[in-house]
Amino acid sequence: MKLEMKDTPGQLVAALKPISDVGGNIIAVIHQRDEKTDGDVLAVQIVLDLQEQRLGELLALIKGQGVNVVRIGKERLLYKQTVIMIGHIMHTDLGDTVDRIDCTGYAEVTELTMVMPAINEPSSARLVIKAVNKEDMEQALGILRGVAKEKNLLIIEPLEEIG
Amino acid sequence: MKIAIIGMGSVGRGILEMIDGKDLGLSVTGLADSKSGLMDKDGIHIDEVLAAKRERGYCGDKSLSAIDIVEQADYDILVEVTPTDAKTGEPAMEFMKKAIGRGKNVVTSNKGPIALHYAKLQSLARKHQVGVRYEATVGGAIPVMHTLQHGLAGNRVLAVFGILNGTCNFILTRMAAEGLTYPQALLEAREMGYAEADPTYDVKGIDAAIKLVILSNTIWKRNVKLEDIEITGIDMLTTDALRLAEDQHCTIRLIAEAVPDRGILRVAPQILPKNHPLVVEGTLNALTIETDMAGEITLIGKGAGSKETASAVIGDILFIRDTHARGH
Numbered sequence: 001m002k003l004e005m006k007d008t009p010g011q012l013v014a015a016l017k018p019i020s021d022v023g024g025n026i027i028a029v030i031h032q033r034d035e036k037t038d039g040d041v042l043a044v045q046i047v048l049d050l051q052e053q054r055l056g057e058l059l060a061l062i063k064g065q066g067v068n069v070v071r072i073g074k075e076r077l078l079y080k081q082t083v084i085m086i087g088h089i090m091h092t093d094l095g096d097t098v099d100r101i102d103c104t105g106y107a108e109v110t111e112l113t114m115v116m117p118a119i120n121e122p123s124s125a126r127l128v129i130k131a132v133n134k135e136d137m138e139q140a141l142g143i144l145r146g147v148a149k150e151k152n153l154l155i156i157e158p159l160e161e162i163g
Numbered sequence: 164m165k166i167a168i169i170g171m172g173s174v175g176r177g178i179l180e181m182i183d184g185k186d187l188g189l190s191v192t193g194l195a196d197s198k199s200g201l202m203d204k205d206g207i208h209i210d211e212v213l214a215a216k217r218e219r220g221y222c223g224d225k226s227l228s229a230i231d232i233v234e235q236a237d238y239d240i241l242v243e244v245t246p247t248d249a250k251t252g253e254p255a256m257e258f259m260k261k262a263i264g265r266g267k268n269v270v271t272s273n274k275g276p277i278a279l280h281y282a283k284l285q286s287l288a289r290k291h292q293v294g295v296r297y298e299a300t301v302g303g304a305i306p307v308m309h310t311l312q313h314g315l316a317g318n319r320v321l322a323v324f325g326i327l328n329g330t331c332n333f334i335l336t337r338m339a340a341e342g343l344t345y346p347q348a349l350l351e352a353r354e355m356g357y358a359e360a361d362p363t364y365d366v367k368g369i370d371a372a373i374k375l376v377i378l379s380n381t382i383w384k385r386n387v388k389l390e391d392i393e394i395t396g397i398d399m400l401t402t403d404a405l406r407l408a409e410d411q412h413c414t415i416r417l418i419a420e421a422v423p424d425r426g427i428l429r430v431a432p433q434i435l436p437k438n439h440p441l442v443v444e445g446t447l448n449a450l451t452i453e454t455d456m457a458g459e460i461t462l463i464g465k466g467a468g469s470k471e472t473a474s475a476v477i478g479d480i481l482f483i484r485d486t487h488a489r490g491h
Binding site for chain 2: 082083087115117122125126154157158
């Protein structure tokens, strides 16, 4: 979201504090002084992770601090994972393979790069999947593993670090 | 310290050459290959035996078999380095049981019996108060077992994952670096002597899975079997798949992975960033051990080779000499 606030000490902290109060997680704070604003008003962009139903509460709290919310952009699918798929991807109904992830509502295939060599030779594809969170991603990958088994495709997943 | 060596393939010969060339205080009093045996309680002349093996194809007396050496020779440690049989573990298992029964320590490079009969061998060894060590079975020259059992003693191991098959790693390295197809890279691996005539065990991930069984049973003592491991090999991989990974500054490696808390026991090709510590080149092996106190430890080294395997075997022999054996 993009905020406008007075360029006085303590204002940024006052604007950020409500975020943790409502259980939000600040991912980035972008503060560009050269951006054109009226006089002593400061523009700040904040990227944060928050449960959707608590957004109203947060906005009210921020407003209460005398900070003006200029714009809110929402990106639901924050968690991203790349997998590689090998096999007869096209002839085993690629549309259906992608649909099985997309129809979950919590995960989507957002990118697909495919290389098809000669006919009858296995194709290779790189899929970028986005999901709401880690648990949903694990669910989505579970579905993809099932589809791959059914269609005799090989799925190569990224090594997941334990720590 | 007296040792008897069973097996004179590249591993057995490597050990003999190193013992002959270094002053380690070891005396070889028994020796057998698949055709003959030899024993001398005052110590066998290694150079003469190696020359005999080279010239006529066997090392000693054809009326003596390997089991005769195991049962009759005068030794403190049996060094069992015969070819592995992953299905039965024989005849190595028989040799080891006989030696333990005689109250002798055992050092082996043989994956079959350790993967199949770990619990049995350990209980037998406890009963007879001898040591059974098998450093050379996993990760070649890398001291994986010593690190786990001694260096990391007292730690709780949360996970192990890494590259345990040099042949697969060589093939994947060549496919990524030169754009070779899988059959081309496999052919190259054969020409370099890195792959067997029948590469099934390596490329299907079975060899890595056997090593994962040995690691798991050493660490967690849960009696894991080969059938418990989910195995995917590298034989289906395409050059395109490696290129697709490369576009994202990643590559593909065959990773063996055990994470008991998450129920993971698998060998599968996985995507790793190219700057990841486990992305090693050629026939190298690499293993990350994740523990509660030490955090992450990654070991990298040569996973095979005559001299490299001899390093692991000799390390075990000297460890037994310095800790287990008394009165010699």
